[in-house]
Each structure stands twice: as structure tokens, then as C-alpha cells.
Amino acid sequence: MLVSYNWLQDFLDLDVDPKDLAEKITRTGVEIASVDHPQEGLKKLVVGHVLDCDGVEGTHLHLTHVDVGEDEPLQIVCGAPNVAAGEDVIVALHGARIAGNEKIKKGKIRGMESYGMICGLQEIGFADSVVPEKYADGIFVFPEDADVKPGDDVYHALGMDDYILDFDITPNRADTLSMEGSAYEVGAIVDQKPKIEDVVLKEDGPDWTSELNAEVDEKLAPKYYLRKVSGVKISESPLWMQRRLWNAGIRPINNVVDVTNYVMLLTGQPMHAYDARTFKDGKLVVRKAEKGEKLTLLNDKEVELDPNDIIITDGKEPVMMAGVMGGKNSEVEDDTTDVILESAVFDGTLVRKAALRHANRTEASSRFEKGINWDNTQKALDMAALLLRNDANGTINEGEIKATDAQRKPAVVKTTISYINKVLGTELSNDEMVKIFDRLNFETEVDGDDLTVTVPNRRWDIAIPADLVEEVGRIYGYDNLKSTQPLVAETHGGYSEAETKMRRLKKIVEGQGMMEAISYSLTSPEKAVRYTMDPKATVQVQMPLNSSRSTMRENLMTGLVDAASYNMARKQNQLAFFEQGRVYDHDGGTFNEHEHLATLYAGNTFEDNWQHQTQKIDFYFVKGQLEDLFEAVGIDESKIEYKAAEIDGMHPTRTAAIYLDKEYIGMIGMIAHAVTMADKALRGSELYGYELDLDKLDAHIQKGMTAKPAPKFPAIERDLSILVNKDDSNRDVENVIRANAGKYLVNLKVIDVYAGSHIEPGKKSLAYNLTFLNEKDTLTDEVVNKAMDKVMAALKDDLNAKIR
Structure with missing residues (x-):
């Protein structure tokens, strides 16, 4: 404003x-x-009276003589198309400064002496948007009512001294x-009481209320008033009104439209003036638009109305988009004689959405969407009618139509003096507090410590005690509030235990060569539950920006896949991403958040290098990375189990669910071909990764690793080759070996897998390396042999294995 x-x-x-x-x-x-x-930087701009004006043959120029209050008139050559004898104009004298710090000097134009310049408003600093259309392409001419004489400075007359x-x-x-x-x-x-005058209106025309039947939906317009002014003469507004409008950033149009804009600036109540001929059938309806209806607005923009737009109609056709802009078919024109003034309160939310929907935000819509003073609806209507009588020779017809007339009572807020003082840290007395509210023109009642404040409708932003605290604080002066240290318990710096664990996990993953990614928490409903073993009810956003950002994610993998697509579209095919963040669901009737960690790999295990031969990243490489992570945080590998699983978005035969102590904690595998083929950037790529639920993993993470001396006694290794059924998993075999190998088994690993023509059909050959160690004494072959015998016997009994 x-x-x-x-x-x-x-x-x-x-x-x-x-x-x-x-x-x-x-x-x-x-x-x-x-x-x-506006006057700053300008000088020697005066009022001039054009004594004579002759056209220069063969040019667009005019030779004028202008009275500028000096002994002799000045000869000035002017090229403006609207310059004429008898006009009062703006003259920049020799040595004047106009907009852009441009200096005006006397000189010759086409051989003719010119001792100054006749100016348009733009040339002295006015914005194009506020210059009256009549003078947009020429010089400004003072209206007849302007109290100016030759030689006067122009600044006051044009409002530039403001x-x-x-x-x-x-x-x-x-x-x-x-x-x-x-x-x-x-x-x-x-600390002054503003002088706000009431409007005293005399109706001097016949009653007109029977001429128009107004039907208004109270939900769309809780207040809707109309008044008629007849016999108006359309012309320019008086200069005092024009300068107030352009100083407020509004272009003067004519004396009817300017009155509505002036009253809006004065009272905050947007208004509209209709040519009374618009409602020749005697009907006005305020309703929502119907699908397919169109309206050409005053700015010549044709819009197709939305069913949620509030419109004013003549009973048949739309004539205005309520609260936004009027229509061309109801515009006040040069031959308009009778005007119907509208002052109303429209639903601010619908007005805001309509202005946004049609990209047509106006001064009126801006006010309706933020709220207006319901107490000024009547005053604005009467003020506009009074100004039209004074400035447009109008006759105010008797009576007004109040199609709807809902009332809003002033808010009454109760609090205490001590509460306000406590929040602000002040020691204001009852009288000082009442004085502050009196300065705000709020009525107050004090009963001991209790304070009751009646807030006028012009301050609709105040409704709760905290609002009163703010008002007292700002009027008392924020600079006057004492600076005090807050009384809070002493806190120590550092991370919480949970945060420390997460940072440790991230540090380990970064040490494996991964780069951290941060992706959106919002995604599409399909991607939100993809890569999830057991999807829960999703969390939906009430007002999403678009369909791809409408649902809170239930996994991190979808964001990493999107990041891979972005990078591969730019020829970055060697990828190693990870993200640690939160996922969301609506399970058990509550909204839940869970901490997850996810990784995604693509390309080769090492970048191409002449020193070594690289290989493509596969399931086992990623599983090895994950096992290194588990080992680094102290999770017992024997408690981890991988089971084949089918998960949406993951490869059906290269995906496993991960269990810790038989509790599901995440998944690992390859992104499904259906996902990569659907994305042009990902086609032909193999993406592997894993995702862990850190909430479930948290209790199993050890606080740290403890170093110990290398063993003093040697270890003994044994190799074991067995033949088992093809359906028996490595986990099954390892469980049997660990259960029977005794306490000295410290390491167990697979060293060979074979299934082919050289062994029985339906069988596979597995070879293991077992490491035994006694840290306190020398381990003998006899002890190890007994352990191996027990292992082989158990394999035969439990798995029907053959020892090779």
C-alpha cells in the first residue's frame, strides 16, 4: 500500500x-x-499557458509561445500531438532537471529557437502505469479546475511535493x-486520535428500489448493498483526486471509476460501478458460474469461468467476476448517465482462487482475500454516491438495496495484566496498559488484574490474548523491552545417542566410497509404496503442488532411483549413492515416522584403470558392502539371515529380505527391469542397493569397536567339501556347522560353489574354509579333528549331505 x-x-x-x-x-x-x-532531483518545472500554437509545415512539430510568468513569453518548439493554444501545461525552463537527471537547455530545432520544453508526465518521473490514457502519448494538460497560474511550480499541483x-x-x-x-x-x-469523519448523505432523487430485484447467495456475499446515482456526466476527475490516485499507484480513468478507486483507498472497501443499462430487465443475480460461461473483462481479457468463480449476472449473462474485475458489457462509458454502485463483502477464499486461476490479481481481489472492514460497507457506498453528486453532477436516488446484510460483532478478548507483563517482561501498570489500548482506539474494561478488550471490526487480525500481547509490545516499543537471559535448565552440547549411531552409520557408508543424496519426502502414490516389503496406509498431502508430489514416501529407494535417472541422463553412469532420512506411514490410526538408510550402486566396482581388471557391480558385491557395515557396527553376522523375497519394484530372483533375530529389518537386491525400462535414462542399466530400517536396527548397534592384541597362539584351518540338495541354502549349512563346530570356530566362509554335469542331478557342491583359534592356549589337531568329525556327522544327519 x-x-x-x-x-x-x-x-x-x-x-x-x-x-x-x-x-x-x-x-x-x-x-x-x-x-x-517525487519532487526529488527535479528543478525549474513551472506552469505555462500556451498563448499560440502553429504547425510547422512538413513536420509533426508546433511552434508555440508560452507564458511562464516572466516579462516575455517563451518560444518553445513542441512535437506533442495534443499541444494547443489556451492550455495550461508543464514547462521545463532552460537549466531545468527532469527525470533521469536530464538537463534541459535552450537550443535550435529545425532552425527554430526553443527556450524550454513542454513536458508529459512520464518525462518528469511518472510511471507509464499511472499516466491518464488521454495523456499517455502527449503532454499533460492541467484541467480547468486546477488552481494554477503561469510561473507557479508544478510540484504541489501534481502532488509531487508529497x-x-x-x-x-x-x-x-x-x-x-x-x-x-x-x-x-x-x-x-x-499518540493521536485520527479524525475520521462520518458521511452525511442527502438523497435528492426518486425512490428506485423497485426497479431492480437482487438475488444474492449469502454464503458467497454475506453483505451486498446497491445504490443508484442518475444523471451523471462522464468526464475527468478533479485534479486533487487524480493526484491522490496516481500517488497510490492507480491510473485515473474518469470521474465515476476514479470515485470507486478513491473510496477503496480511503476506506479499504473495494467498490464497483455499473452502467444502469446493464440491468435493463430489472434483475441482478450473484451466484457461482456455470461451466462453459465466458466473460470479457475490463482489461479486454476473455476468460472461461470456473464453477467456483463468484459472478454477478443480469439474470442471464455474467457482467462481473465478483471481487476481481468487472466485465466490458457493464462498463461505464462516455454516454453513461445512470450508475449503480455496488459495495459488498465477498467470500475471500473464492475471490483469491479466482484471481489466481485467471492470472488477474487486482487491488480489489488483494483486499478481499486478506479481509476487509465489514463496518465500512455502508460508509463506502454513501461516500461514493456523495462524490458522484459533487464531481459528476449526479442525483442520488432515494433508497438502497441490501440484498444481504450479515453483521459481524466486534471481538471481545479477555486476558490479564499480569499475563501480558509476564510474556513481555514488563512491569506496566493498569493505567499504562489501558493507555496503550486507548491509543489503538480499543475499548477496555479492567477489573483488578482482569482485562477485557473490545476490538473493533477494522482489526480483524486480533482474536486471542497473544494478539493483545503483540499490540502492547509494539506500541510500548520493542526497544524499551529489557534484555534478559531466559530461565532454562542448563543443557550440554553434543548429539543424542540415536543421532550418534546414525552419524556413525553414515560415516562408515561414506568410507565405503558412497556419496550422500538428499531427495524429496513427497512423491507419487505408486512410488511411495514401491520397494517396500509390507506397505502401510500412505500419508496424503491435502493440497499437493502436483500428482508427483502428493504422497509422503514410505521408502528412500525411490528417491535414489530418481537421482540415478537424473545422473544417467547426463552420462554419469558410475554411481554410488546413499541417503539417510525419514519415511512416513499412517498405520494403526496414527501418523508414524521411521529412520531409514538406503544405498544404490551402478556401474563397476572400480573405475577403469590399467592397473587392475574391474568387474560389474552385482548382488554379491552389494551384499559384501552391507556385511562390512554390519560387522563395523558390531552386529553378529550369525544373527543375520537373507531370504528370497518378491518386492514391488525389485527383481523377482535377485532380491532378498533381511532378517535380524527373525525380525524383518530391510531388503537388498536389484531394481526390476520393469522400472529401468520405463525410464529412458535407465534402460540397459543394472541398479543394485539395499534399504534398512534403522529403528529396528538401533538396539543391535554396538557403541564402538574395541581393539585387542593379535593372538599369541596360531590358528588352524580346515577345508570341508560337501554335496547337498540344490534346495538347501548356504544359511542352512552354516547354521549346522556353527552349531556343532564348538567354541573355537572363529571364521567360516564359502570358498567354492559348483552345480553341473559332474555331480548328481538335483545336487550342488559347496566348499567351506573353517578357522579355529584358542586365544588362551595352543590348539591341537586332536581338538580340531573332533570338532570336524562332529560337524560332518551333523551335516549327514541334518541335511543328508555327502562329505567329499
């Missing part, structure tokens, strides 16, 4: 420098983005989107 300092002085007796005032306002919570003085304060408000302070609201705010800061 651009607020005029000179206009503020209509409400307050301000004797403070505008820039100092801006600083005070900013310190109370409403930021002033800038303070502009200071413009840019109120950069937050949405909750939309009460300052009007001059009256700004006056209340500034008045509270400088």
Missing part, C-alpha cells in the same frame, strides 16, 4: 519528518519498504490497506 504523507495529514497533525515517521512505523511491526519524494510511504504489510495487517486504517496505525504510534 502506497500511503501519501500529505493525505495522512487530513487525519492527523503530523510534525515529524516523513523518513523519521517511517522508521517509527517500521519499529512497531509494519515495515516501510521505502519513502519516495512523500510516499510504501507499507510492506504482512497478510495479517491488511487493515492498513486503506488510508483510514493507516491513519489509525500511525495515530497509535504518534
Whole structure:
């Protein structure tokens, strides 16, 4: 909101420098983005009266003589198409400075002496967007009502001697989107009561209310008032009104449209003026649009209306998009004589969505979406009618139509003096507290420590005690609040135990050569449950940006696959990613969060190098990486079990579920071909990875690794080759060996696997290396042989294995 300092002085007796005032306002919570003085940098700009004007043959130029209050008129050559004798214009004298710090000098144009320049508004610093259309391509001509004479400085007449304060408000302070609201705010800061005048209206025309039947849905427009002004004469607005409009960033149009904009700036109540001929059938309906309906707006933009748009119709056709912009078919034109004024309160949410939907945000829609003062609906209507009588020779017809008239009661907020003092850290007395609310023009009642504040409708942002605390704090002055140390328990720095474990896991994975990725927590419903063994009910976002960001993820793998696609599309095929983060579900009627760790590999185990021969990453390489991780955090390998599993998004025969003490903790495997083939960037690639549930893994992670001396006594190794059924898993065999090898077995590993024509059908050959060690004494062959005999006997009995 651009607020005029000179206009503020209509409400307050301000004797403070505008820039100092801006600083005070900013310190109370409403930021002033800038303070502009339009006159700054300009000089020697005066009013001139064009005495004569002759066209220069063969050119677009005019030779004029202009009275600028000096002894002799000045000869000025002007190329503007609208220059004419008898006009009062802006003249830049010899030595003047205009916009852009450009200096004007006398000189010759086509051999003719020119002793100055007749200016348009843009040339002295006005933005194109506020220059009246009539003068957009030429010079500015002062209207007949302008109190100017040759030789006067132009700054006051054009409002350029003003200071413009840019109120950069937050949405909750939309009460300052009007001059009256700004006056209340500034008045509270400088401790003055603003002079807000009521409108005294005399109706001097016949009753018109029977001419129009208004049907309004109260849910769409809880307040909807209409008034008729007849016999208006369309022309330019008086200069005082034009300068207030353009200083607020609004282009003057004509004396009817300008009145509605002026009243909106004054009261904060958006208004609209219809040509009364629009409702020649005597009907006005406020409703939602029907699918397929179209409307051409005042800016010549044709829109196809949405069923959620609020529209005003003449009973048949739409004539306005309510709260946003009027239609061309109801526009006030040069031959308009009768005007119907509308002052209403529309549903702010629907107005905001309509303005966004049609990319047509306006000053009116901005106010409706943030909220307006319900108490000003009547005042705005009467003020507009009064101005049309004064400035457009209109006759105010008797009566008004109130199609809907819902009332909003002022908010009553109860709190205590001690509560406000406690929160602010102040020691304000009851009288001091009441004085602050009196400066804000809030009614207060004090009963001991109890405080009851009645908040007027113009401050709809205040509803709870915390709001009152804020008001007291900012008016009292944030700089006046004492700085105190908070009284809290002493805390020590450092990470929690859970955070320490997660950082340790990440450090180990990074040490394996992995690069950390951070992906979106939001994904599509399909990807949210992909790569998940047992999907739970998903967490849906109420207002998603798009369908691919509508659901909270239940796994991290989907984000890593997306990252792989992004990288491979850019020819980065050697990938090793990991992510540690949270996944989400809605299980058991509650929203849950779980910490996960996931990795993804693609390419070769090593980058190509002449020193060694590399190999492609496969399931066993990734499993080896995972086993190294388990070993590094102290998880007993014998408690880990891998079982073949079918998981959506994973390869059906190269995927395993991971169990720790028979509890599912994650999965490992290859991304399914169906996933990689569906993505052009991933086609032909093999992606492997694993994902772990850290919440389930947490209790099994050891605090750290303990170093111990190398053993003093030698170990003994034995190799064992057996023939077992093809369906027997390595886990089954290892469980039998560990259960019978005794306490001195310290390491067991597979050294060979064979299944082929040289052995019986349905069988496979497995070879193991067993390492025995007694850390306290020399281990003898006799002890090891007994252990091996027991192992072989158990393999024969439990698995029907043959020893080879």
C-alpha cells in the first residue's frame, strides 16, 4: 500500500519528518519498504499557458509561445500531438532537471529557437502505469479546475511535493490497506486520535428500489448493498483526486471509476460501478458460474469461468467476476448517465482462487482475500454516491438495496495484566496498559488484574490474548523491552545417542566410497509404496503442488532411483549413492515416522584403470558392502539371515529380505527391469542397493569397536567339501556347522560353489574354509579333528549331505 504523507495529514497533525515517521512505523511491526519524494532531483518545472500554437509545415512539430510568468513569453518548439493554444501545461525552463537527471537547455530545432520544453508526465518521473490514457502519448494538460497560474511550480499541483510511504504489510495487517486504517496505525504510534469523519448523505432523487430485484447467495456475499446515482456526466476527475490516485499507484480513468478507486483507498472497501443499462430487465443475480460461461473483462481479457468463480449476472449473462474485475458489457462509458454502485463483502477464499486461476490479481481481489472492514460497507457506498453528486453532477436516488446484510460483532478478548507483563517482561501498570489500548482506539474494561478488550471490526487480525500481547509490545516499543537471559535448565552440547549411531552409520557408508543424496519426502502414490516389503496406509498431502508430489514416501529407494535417472541422463553412469532420512506411514490410526538408510550402486566396482581388471557391480558385491557395515557396527553376522523375497519394484530372483533375530529389518537386491525400462535414462542399466530400517536396527548397534592384541597362539584351518540338495541354502549349512563346530570356530566362509554335469542331478557342491583359534592356549589337531568329525556327522544327519 502506497500511503501519501500529505493525505495522512487530513487525519492527523503530523510534525515529524516523513523518513523519521517511517522508521517509527517500521519499529512497531509494519515495515516501510521505502519513502519516495517525487519532487526529488527535479528543478525549474513551472506552469505555462500556451498563448499560440502553429504547425510547422512538413513536420509533426508546433511552434508555440508560452507564458511562464516572466516579462516575455517563451518560444518553445513542441512535437506533442495534443499541444494547443489556451492550455495550461508543464514547462521545463532552460537549466531545468527532469527525470533521469536530464538537463534541459535552450537550443535550435529545425532552425527554430526553443527556450524550454513542454513536458508529459512520464518525462518528469511518472510511471507509464499511472499516466491518464488521454495523456499517455502527449503532454499533460492541467484541467480547468486546477488552481494554477503561469510561473507557479508544478510540484504541489501534481502532488509531487508529497512523500510516499510504501507499507510492506504482512497478510495479517491488511487493515492498513486503506488510508483510514493507516491513519489509525500511525495515530497509535504518534499518540493521536485520527479524525475520521462520518458521511452525511442527502438523497435528492426518486425512490428506485423497485426497479431492480437482487438475488444474492449469502454464503458467497454475506453483505451486498446497491445504490443508484442518475444523471451523471462522464468526464475527468478533479485534479486533487487524480493526484491522490496516481500517488497510490492507480491510473485515473474518469470521474465515476476514479470515485470507486478513491473510496477503496480511503476506506479499504473495494467498490464497483455499473452502467444502469446493464440491468435493463430489472434483475441482478450473484451466484457461482456455470461451466462453459465466458466473460470479457475490463482489461479486454476473455476468460472461461470456473464453477467456483463468484459472478454477478443480469439474470442471464455474467457482467462481473465478483471481487476481481468487472466485465466490458457493464462498463461505464462516455454516454453513461445512470450508475449503480455496488459495495459488498465477498467470500475471500473464492475471490483469491479466482484471481489466481485467471492470472488477474487486482487491488480489489488483494483486499478481499486478506479481509476487509465489514463496518465500512455502508460508509463506502454513501461516500461514493456523495462524490458522484459533487464531481459528476449526479442525483442520488432515494433508497438502497441490501440484498444481504450479515453483521459481524466486534471481538471481545479477555486476558490479564499480569499475563501480558509476564510474556513481555514488563512491569506496566493498569493505567499504562489501558493507555496503550486507548491509543489503538480499543475499548477496555479492567477489573483488578482482569482485562477485557473490545476490538473493533477494522482489526480483524486480533482474536486471542497473544494478539493483545503483540499490540502492547509494539506500541510500548520493542526497544524499551529489557534484555534478559531466559530461565532454562542448563543443557550440554553434543548429539543424542540415536543421532550418534546414525552419524556413525553414515560415516562408515561414506568410507565405503558412497556419496550422500538428499531427495524429496513427497512423491507419487505408486512410488511411495514401491520397494517396500509390507506397505502401510500412505500419508496424503491435502493440497499437493502436483500428482508427483502428493504422497509422503514410505521408502528412500525411490528417491535414489530418481537421482540415478537424473545422473544417467547426463552420462554419469558410475554411481554410488546413499541417503539417510525419514519415511512416513499412517498405520494403526496414527501418523508414524521411521529412520531409514538406503544405498544404490551402478556401474563397476572400480573405475577403469590399467592397473587392475574391474568387474560389474552385482548382488554379491552389494551384499559384501552391507556385511562390512554390519560387522563395523558390531552386529553378529550369525544373527543375520537373507531370504528370497518378491518386492514391488525389485527383481523377482535377485532380491532378498533381511532378517535380524527373525525380525524383518530391510531388503537388498536389484531394481526390476520393469522400472529401468520405463525410464529412458535407465534402460540397459543394472541398479543394485539395499534399504534398512534403522529403528529396528538401533538396539543391535554396538557403541564402538574395541581393539585387542593379535593372538599369541596360531590358528588352524580346515577345508570341508560337501554335496547337498540344490534346495538347501548356504544359511542352512552354516547354521549346522556353527552349531556343532564348538567354541573355537572363529571364521567360516564359502570358498567354492559348483552345480553341473559332474555331480548328481538335483545336487550342488559347496566348499567351506573353517578357522579355529584358542586365544588362551595352543590348539591341537586332536581338538580340531573332533570338532570336524562332529560337524560332518551333523551335516549327514541334518541335511543328508555327502562329505567329499
